[in-house]
Amino acid sequence: MLIKDWEYKKFINNLLDYKCVLIHGQDRGKVNEISIEIINKIGELFNNSLEIINFEPDEFDKSQTYFYELIYQKSFFSKITIIKINLDLIKGEKDLSKIFNSINSSKSNFIIIESKYLLKNSSIMNLFNKTNNFALIPCYQETNIKQSIMKYAELYSLKIDDINLNYLSTKFGNDTLITKNEIEKLALYANGQNINNTIILDAIGDNSELNLNELIDSLGVEKQSHMNFLYEKIQYLGLNFIIILRALNKHTRTLLEANSNNIKNAKDINPKIHFSRHKKINKQLNKLNNDQLRRYLVDMYDLEISCKLNHNIHELLIKKFLLNHSNY
Numbered sequence: 001m002l003i004k005d006w007e008y009k010k011f012i013n014n015l016l017d018y019k020c021v022l023i024h025g026q027d028r029g030k031v032n033e034i035s036i037e038i039i040n041k042i043g044e045l046f047n048n049s050l051e052i053i054n055f056e057p058d059e060f061d062k063s064q065t066y067f068y069e070l071i072y073q074k075s076f077f078s079k080i081t082i083i084k085i086n087l088d089l090i091k092g093e094k095d096l097s098k099i100f101n102s103i104n105s106s107k108s109n110f111i112i113i114e115s116k117y118l119l120k121n122s123s124i125m126n127l128f129n130k131t132n133n134f135a136l137i138p139c140y141q142e143t144n145i146k147q148s149i150m151k152y153a154e155l156y157s158l159k160i161d162d163i164n165l166n167y168l169s170t171k172f173g174n175d176t177l178i179t180k181n182e183i184e185k186l187a188l189y190a191n192g193q194n195i196n197n198t199i200i201l202d203a204i205g206d207n208s209e210l211n212l213n214e215l216i217d218s219l220g221v222e223k224q225s226h227m228n229f230l231y232e233k234i235q236y237l238g239l240n241f242i243i244i245l246r247a248l249n250k251h252t253r254t255l256l257e258a259n260s261n262n263i264k265n266a267k268d269i270n271p272k273i274h275f276s277r278h279k280k281i282n283k284q285l286n287k288l289n290n291d292q293l294r295r296y297l298v299d300m301y302d303l304e305i306s307c308k309l310n311h312n313i314h315e316l317l318i319k320k321f322l323l324n325h326s327n328y
Contacts, residue, residue, distance in 0.1 A: 002129050003137045011135060015041055018135045019105040022128040024087075024115040025139025029177020031114050034137060038112060039082060049079040057089035064095060071099075071108045080110060087115035087124070097123040105133050145169045145179070152180045156187035160195055163274055167200065197276045212239065215322075216251040217280035220288045220296070224326045231322055241307055241314045249300050255284055256293040287327075296325060 001018075003011045011018075021038060023031045043050055059066050075081045090096055117138075118125040128136040146169045153160050160168070172179045190199050198210065215230045222230075234244060258269050266273055266281035273281065288296075303321050307314035 001132055001135060003135050008137070011137075012037070012041055016045065018133050019108055020100065020103070020111040020113070020128070020131075020133070021135040021137065022087075022113045022115065022124065023137045023139060024118045024125065026117045027139045027175055028114075028116070029175040029180065030139040032177055033180070034139065035084070035112055035114055042080060042082060042110065046079040051075040051078040051081045053081060053083050055083055055085045057086065057091075060090055060092070060096070064099065067099065071103065071111070073109070083109050083111045085111065085113045087113050094123050097127050100124065100127055100134070145172055145174065148172075148176055148179050149183065152183040156183055158183065158187055158190065158195055163272060164195060164197060164200055167197070167274070197274045212244065212247050213277060214280075215244075216248050217277050217284070219248065219252070219284070219322070220292065220325055221280065221283045221327050224323045224328060227322045227326045228319065231319055235315060241318060242304075244318065245300060245304050245307070249297065252293055252296050252300065255281075255288060256290060256297070258285060259288075259290050259293065299325070 015038065023034050025031055039050075039052065053070065055067070055070065070083060073081070087093065087096075113124075120126075125136060128134040146165055149160070149165060149168050149172065168182075172182060186195070186200065193199065211230065211233045215227075215234055218227060218230060254269065258264075258266075263269060264282070264285050266278040266285065267275070269281075299321060303317060306317050310317065
């Protein structure tokens with residue numbers, strides 16, 4: 001029986017009306033999440049007196065008799081047995097369908113099957129779709145990534161503002177397990193602090209972007225010693241020189257456009273820049289004039305050509321450029 005989204009709560013509340021559940025979809029994180037929720041619910045119903053058996057696919061390939069026995073084998077120490085099957089690892093889906101077609105549900109253990117997205121011609125999916133005490137639960141990829149992020153942020157008591165929410169939504173994919181793990185990591189890293197851009201970049205392992213932003217925001221306003229220090233940090237992270245040059249070029253063009261429009265506060269720049277960068281960018285807007293910025297762009301163009309022609313010394317060339325465009 002197909003369980004639609006709006007029927008899921010009723011399904012969970014009447015879970016023992018079913019004996020077999022097939023959860024499938026491209027979003028394996030959501031598949032795993034639903035599987036865990038079902039197991040936890042059964043645990044509640046049986047005071048956690050349950051045994052979970054992860055069925056080995058190799059055993060099915062060797063002998064289907066073992067699987068038959070496992071379906072009806074009762075535990076001596078637990079009130080209920082749950083058998084988990086990863087359908088992706090089973091070679092003979094049709095053979096498995098035949099077994100489920102002949103299951104005596106009144107005597108069998110509870111069975112959870114997890115799978116990638118199944119096509120309409122899947123024999124086992126069609127069986128689960130038409131059998132009343134079998135549940136078929138499709139897991140479609142999350143279309144609203146921001147909603148998914150906020151759901152897990154609420155779970156871990158995190159407050160995420162709109163700017164950081166937009167940033168995270170561009171970094172996370174559609175897999176809810178990845179989203180949940182990253183938000184959990186963020187919660188552990190923050191340890192009760194308010195979430196800011198620095199914490200996010202540190203927690204989700206994107207220090208390269210944090211350091212690159214610090215470097216480009218320092219261009220023309222920081223001393224040589226600091227510019228040298230920042231570039232050495234970038235080198236340690238192993239960023240490609242093209243990424244560094246393009247980031248410098250893009251930022252310089254942003255400053256030039258802002259100056260041309262007489263913008264002297266970073267908060268007024270569009271698209272919006274995170275507030276943690278405003279202080280340094282404001283220094284650039286107030287110190288660097290249009291002629292200087294245009295000269296920077298010409299020098300960057302020449303630098304990119306030189307780096308491509310002399311790749312073995314590109315790091316030295318970039319460092320020379322940064323030191324020449326520092327505040328001494």
